[in-house]
Amino acid sequence: MEQMLKSKEMRFELFHGSEGPRRGRIQLMRGAIETPVFMPVGTRATVKAMTTDEVRDIGYRIILANTFHLDLRPTSERIRDLGGLHQFMHWEHPILTDSGGYQVFSLSELRKITEEGVKFLSPVDGSHVTLTPERSVEIQQNLGSDIIMAFDECIPYPCEEPRCRESTERTIRWEERCLRQWERGESGVLFGIVQGGGNAGLRRWSTRRTVELDFPGYAIGGLSVGEPKDVMKAMLEASVEDLPVDKPRYMMGVGTPIDIVNAVEMGVDLFDCVMPTRNARNGRAYTWQGEVNIRNARHADDAAPLSETCACPACAHYSRAYLRHLHLSNEILGARLMTWHNLFFYHELMEECRQAIEDGSWDGFAARVRATFKT
Amino acid sequence: MEQMLKSKEMRFELFHGSEGPRRGRIQLMRGAIETPVFMPVGTRATVKAMTTDEVRDIGYRIILANTFHLDLRPTSERIRDLGGLHQFMHWEHPILTDSGGYQVFSLSELRKITEEGVKFLSPVDGSHVTLTPERSVEIQQNLGSDIIMAFDECIPYPCEEPRCRESTERTIRWEERCLRQWERGESGVLFGIVQGGGNAGLRRWSTRRTVELDFPGYAIGGLSVGEPKDVMKAMLEASVEDLPVDKPRYMMGVGTPIDIVNAVEMGVDLFDCVMPTRNARNGRAYTWQGEVNIRNARHADDAAPLSETCACPACAHYSRAYLRHLHLSNEILGARLMTWHNLFFYHELMEECRQAIEDGSWDGFAARVRATFKT
Numbered sequence: 001m002e003q004m005l006k007s008k009e010m011r012f013e014l015f016h017g018s019e020g021p022r023r024g025r026i027q028l029m030r031g032a033i034e035t036p037v038f039m040p041v042g043t044r045a046t047v048k049a050m051t052t053d054e055v056r057d058i059g060y061r062i063i064l065a066n067t068f069h070l071d072l073r074p075t076s077e078r079i080r081d082l083g084g085l086h087q088f089m090h091w092e093h094p095i096l097t098d099s100g101g102y103q104v105f106s107l108s109e110l111r112k113i114t115e116e117g118v119k120f121l122s123p124v125d126g127s128h129v130t131l132t133p134e135r136s137v138e139i140q141q142n143l144g145s146d147i148i149m150a151f152d153e154c155i156p157y158p159c160e161e162p163r164c165r166e167s168t169e170r171t172i173r174w175e176e177r178c179l180r181q182w183e184r185g186e187s188g189v190l191f192g193i194v195q196g197g198g199n200a201g202l203r204r205w206s207t208r209r210t211v212e213l214d215f216p217g218y219a220i221g222g223l224s225v226g227e228p229k230d231v232m233k234a235m236l237e238a239s240v241e242d243l244p245v246d247k248p249r250y251m252m253g254v255g256t257p258i259d260i261v262n263a264v265e266m267g268v269d270l271f272d273c274v275m276p277t278r279n280a281r282n283g284r285a286y287t288w289q290g291e292v293n294i295r296n297a298r299h300a301d302d303a304a305p306l307s308e309t310c311a312c313p314a315c316a317h318y319s320r321a322y323l324r325h326l327h328l329s330n331e332i333l334g335a336r337l338m339t340w341h342n343l344f345f346y347h348e349l350m351e352e353c354r355q356a357i358e359d360g361s362w363d364g365f366a367a368r369v370r371a372t373f374k375t
Numbered sequence: 376m377e378q379m380l381k382s383k384e385m386r387f388e389l390f391h392g393s394e395g396p397r398r399g400r401i402q403l404m405r406g407a408i409e410t411p412v413f414m415p416v417g418t419r420a421t422v423k424a425m426t427t428d429e430v431r432d433i434g435y436r437i438i439l440a441n442t443f444h445l446d447l448r449p450t451s452e453r454i455r456d457l458g459g460l461h462q463f464m465h466w467e468h469p470i471l472t473d474s475g476g477y478q479v480f481s482l483s484e485l486r487k488i489t490e491e492g493v494k495f496l497s498p499v500d501g502s503h504v505t506l507t508p509e510r511s512v513e514i515q516q517n518l519g520s521d522i523i524m525a526f527d528e529c530i531p532y533p534c535e536e537p538r539c540r541e542s543t544e545r546t547i548r549w550e551e552r553c554l555r556q557w558e559r560g561e562s563g564v565l566f567g568i569v570q571g572g573g574n575a576g577l578r579r580w581s582t583r584r585t586v587e588l589d590f591p592g593y594a595i596g597g598l599s600v601g602e603p604k605d606v607m608k609a610m611l612e613a614s615v616e617d618l619p620v621d622k623p624r625y626m627m628g629v630g631t632p633i634d635i636v637n638a639v640e641m642g643v644d645l646f647d648c649v650m651p652t653r654n655a656r657n658g659r660a661y662t663w664q665g666e667v668n669i670r671n672a673r674h675a676d677d678a679a680p681l682s683e684t685c686a687c688p689a690c691a692h693y694s695r696a697y698l699r700h701l702h703l704s705n706e707i708l709g710a711r712l713m714t715w716h717n718l719f720f721y722h723e724l725m726e727e728c729r730q731a732i733e734d735g736s737w738d739g740f741a742a743r744v745r746a747t748f749k750t
Binding site: 073337 | 419420421423424425426428448449453456457458463464465675676678688692693694696697699700701703704706707708710711712
């Protein structure tokens, strides 16, 4: 049963599983989230091509927004003064915000890292901007985020051990500073982030030190940055191993249906990724019959929907031929319908994950997903 | 009361007005349309940024689609084989298709006009295409259009009298060929188009000759092509004067709220224009308080909706500050919400037109629209 929580409070219950796939519920002031869960990405205060009502109607109860983009434009102070991000984008359920770390580090040409934080040139207007752990938390509290991510350094892959160690240690110091800043603010729950790059020893060290800081939840960062799949798996294992069972675990920026199923199997609870939305705009749909590239000429005369077994609005009313026509004509409705379908699919994927854990039918379910998306 | 009609049948009733603004109803196989009416433009089988369900929920019961664009891609034969345009785009109400004439003539660099028709290079793949009156009607019947427009030549403004006369006379011959082709097909109602350029004498001649061909409805073509407002008004008057009172009149490609009110006042019943949808994507909104340019910096911190008196979804949930942010970020949702609002406004504009005619309060209503959008 849901209970009234304050903004800085979170409750996590685990119903099924301690090792392996686990079924739980995160409760926050703005509502409950059934885990494992996928969070659609709403970078600039919009899940691209969708209204928040449509996102909610699919069944989503948490979305992600990007600190970095929103502070550059329209700025977090502006959003705060307009009543916060929930009001701004018309979304009453929980929002998780990233720390801006990942975006800053992707601006490799433009940035300079010091102990204090990161200096970079704004891609919006070229001005000098400094992002520090304190400022990152302040921005996220300006936005009114429900789950605030600690400011970390995302280590590229591959990375030499000394640089990897230096960065991993600095992230711990930054996380301590985030905690102190968070305590000064009024809102949100602060999650720590495990780093350590592609080095299993540093991963374990980072996990241990991050857990000592005692966050209500932990993210596994720095994966899905171009490393081979077996490295991703090994690093995820090294990260998860020493995380407390009774706290939620969030694997950032992942991923394909198979990536998600693999990570759920290792005990991960939360996911976010641009794949369903970005691939939709590029004409790629996920279905229980496999991936569909709508650009393909064989769909030109196809009166069938993307998937005969899908209950999304795109599949209810529109043919592959129509979706292909819209995509080739660069029509907004094409991006809308494809996005709608893919978010519907990802929501269903997570529902089936949760059901399979509850039913004890995980192995069969996971095998089905792996067979469907085997490439 | 609606009565079951066959595909080639149309009924037009006039409730109020014989001279000046008039209130009527067009009945077609796929449903009734209250006039005066505005038809949203769905060029490539989509009203840009909208689902057909959203267009219907606003209250629209007829939309326009473009013969020229759809025959180039995905081709009218493909749409026919997929069950027709209504099925293709999931729209069960009437569709009016233009003849392709206007689009072809806008390709002035690429076309060659003969008595037979127009040859041009496809902007999609550079191939040679010939559009004739027969082919235009065939395409529109392939699409399953409810109201088919005769293939005409749109005369540029200004135009010398001999060229204007030659073209106006040829359009009459093309309309006769359209009629013969239409009789061979199974579906749709064929409207004639009055031309004559900016020449009042040729306008009257064109009207008289077109009416002799006895169409169930008449369009006034070749206006809103860059001519001064007083020329548009004079040509509209010259065209409407000799049109039969008991047939619907359609002013093609018009226009602003003031243009529409002016034309309704002269007895026009149907309108289409890309303005509400195109301007929406360019950040311009229509409201009962006047036009709003959402790019303007003064909206950056404005928590108010586009219009306090508007009941559209954009105004119900979103601030000007948010709409401006979406627009500057080039987000699809910005185009969606602005389009939704503008189509909602245009629908309300036409509802108020109809109400004002019924109530006998036309003059006050028209004055209000003119005052609101005076520039």
